[in-house]
Amino acid sequence: MFCFQCEQTAGGTGCTKGGVCGKTPEVAALQDLLIYELKGLSLGALEADKVGIHDEEVDRFTVEALFSTLTNVDFDPDRFVVLLNQGVKLREQLREKVKKAGGKADIADESALFQPAATLEGLVAQGDKVGIKSDHQADPDVLALKELLIYGIKGGAAYADHARILGKTDAAITRFLYEALAATRNAALGVNDLVSLVLKCGEINLKTMELLDAAHTEAYGHPVPTAVPLGAKKGKAILVSGHDLKDLDELLQQTAGKGINVYTHGEMLPTHGYPGLKKHPHFYGHYGTAWQNQKKEFAAFPGAILMTTNCIQKPAESYQDNIFTAGLVGWPGVTHIADRNFTPVIEKALALHGFPEDVPGKSVLVGFGRNAVLGVADKVIEGVKSKAIRHFFLVAGCDGAKPGRNYYTEFVEKVPKDCVVLTLACGKFRFFDKDLGDIGGIPRLLDIGQCNDAYSAIAIAGALANAFGCGVNDLPLSMVLSWYEQKAVAILLTLLHLGIRDIRLGPSLPAFVTPNILNVLVQNFNIMPISTPDEDLKAILG
The missing domain is CATH 3.40.50.2030 (Rossmann fold)
Structure with missing residues (x-):
């Protein structure tokens, strides 16, 4: 096996004997095989689109199958056997529909001709042949961008699945999933082509997160403090x-x-x-x-x-x-x-016995989504104009066990008292229960929500930029992010699509990003690794 899709991958290079996450080589091979199968299914779905065929069952399957391969989701090999057989069945049904409509039904690409083995052992053997390292002639930079694209759509698929469960779908989202998967089978695409697709992935993920935000708020109302x-x-x-x-x-x-x-x-x-x-x-x-x-x-x-x-x-x-x-x-x-x-x-x-008695404890504040924060936007704007609020920090992203994440605790503790910390996702658990006080009644620590609520943070930044008549990059706002799995990758691609610069990312950079691709990100977006809290705060605040 070889897997380097998460931040905690072994040695910072890749898991080869078993996943740090607990994934067995068997499950890793089945996941690689499912992604390979999805590429072939996507080629067929794009041909179907050319003759006006849109199969919602294929859409649903593609989203669920991608999400199933995301880190720390499905570790059960038997469920992947079911998915693999289901995918081929849907592919063949779609092929027949395309054929009847006069479209291109026969696709020569091997991924579109794949037939699953009859046994689990046979499927694992097939998966071992189509993993990340299967193309020994691949250009490292091209491979890095293709993997970055795959991980971006995995994260986007997770958000799309959450939205679909609440009745919200968008055919443009699944069409891009097909385009992205199919693109990884196109040997003619170079670095520039793939960079464009990666940024488009960020654009589509923004649409997906907006859809999920609508699904959540329409079903359960806007969060309140x-x-x-x-x-x-x-x-x-x-x-x-x-x-x-x-x-x-x-x-x-x-x-x-x-x-x-x-x-x-x-x-x-x-x-x-x-x-x-x-x-x-x-x-x-x-x-x-x-x-x-x-x-x-x-x-x-x-x-x-x-x-x-x-x-x-x-x-x-x-x-x-x-x-x-x-x-x-x-x-x-x-x-x-x-x-x-x-x-x-x-x-x-x-x-089970439950709690035998009350257990006392402190409380924490949640519910500062876009509606709540923008509801006091006048106070926020006045706080900035009066210099009561000097700077905003978005300290957000995934938590994890790998050393180096104490940086985020120390960073928040050292943020000056005239600054506000916005946070979302599970990275907040490094500091979520700290009492940072308030500035003019505005809490200095504002929990925007889950990683699924990243759209709220983007909406808040956009609204403040409009209020001040400037771009988001001109706001007194800095992003200090932690990452772990593919939903964080999708959010990062969205921020890059929006042109956000000077993002600090840690605790380590992705193993799948080559030095050349990192250089592209640095040149175009000034993305940088975290250093120390003191050094980063000094660089940001002067």
Whole structure:
């Protein structure tokens, strides 16, 4: 196997014996094979588009299959066998439709002719032949850009899946997924062509995140500032981790009146700000921190656990019987809820002892999405004009276990008291419970939400730029980002598409970006690695 799609890849170069994430070589091969199959399916989907055929089932499959290969989502080889066979079936059905419509049905590319082996072992062998390192003649820079494009659309597919679950789709989004996948089979494309496609990926991801923002706010209302308890309440308990609001909503409805308190974990923390979710009296508080700490935190939780999307780690034996997966998440031996009937989760929670007594704890503020922040935009603008607010820092992105992430804690602690910190995604757990005070009633630490809510941060920056009559790059705003997996890659590509410069990225740069490609990013966007908090703050503030 060879995989370097996440920031924590082994040795900073690539996982070859097993994934740092827990992915086995077997699953790695199946994921590589699924991506290869999707390339062939995409070639067919583009031909179908030429004769006016749009297959929504192929759209749904493509989005779900891409999301399934994202880091820390699906580790179950049996589910990939199902996906691989389903993909070929859809490809052949689409081919017949194109043929009847008079289009080009026969595509010579090997990925479009692929037939899955009959056994798991055979599929793994096929996957071993089509992985990242399979083309020994590939130009390193071209390969780097193709992989960057693949990782960008994986992240975008995750956001598209969340939106689709809530009834929001856009054919332009899936069409680009096909274009991007097909482009990686085009040997004629050079560096400049692929750079353009990578930036277009950022453009399409912006559209996708806007669609997801609409899905969330139309279903559950705009987030409002909300204090979330970090303690616990006596009684039976269910812990919900991941990102999916629909799963949480359904669980809250199904647990109403059953004497069970529902807690969030990880990136589910911001869901407490949504009026349509916080209305449930048994939606109590937040337990734990970021995804990489779940083994310790899940083992200590005295109730059932539901993992709704990516970020699952290998369950410890101590809680394997108490954890359940939903949606596209999978782990061998863990009970999967396929239909949002959470009865098994509820029964497990009722059978476990729960919290024997109240556990006191502080609270944290969430709910500072674009609607809440722009609702006090006049105060923010006045604060800048009066020099009460000197600078804004967006300190956001993924958390992780790799050394170097304490930088973000120290950075926020050292941000001067006349500056405001905006944050989103699970990187905030390095500092989310710190009391930074306020400036004129505006909290100095504003939690914008999940990584899924990055559109809010972009909308806030755009609105402030309009108010001041300048570009976003001219605002007193600096972005200090951490990354881990492919949703963060998609967001970064969106920022580059928007022309955002001077982004600081860490704790280490992607292994799949070659020196030449990094140089392109530096020359065009002045993207740079983090150094030390003191050095970076001095460089930004002078």
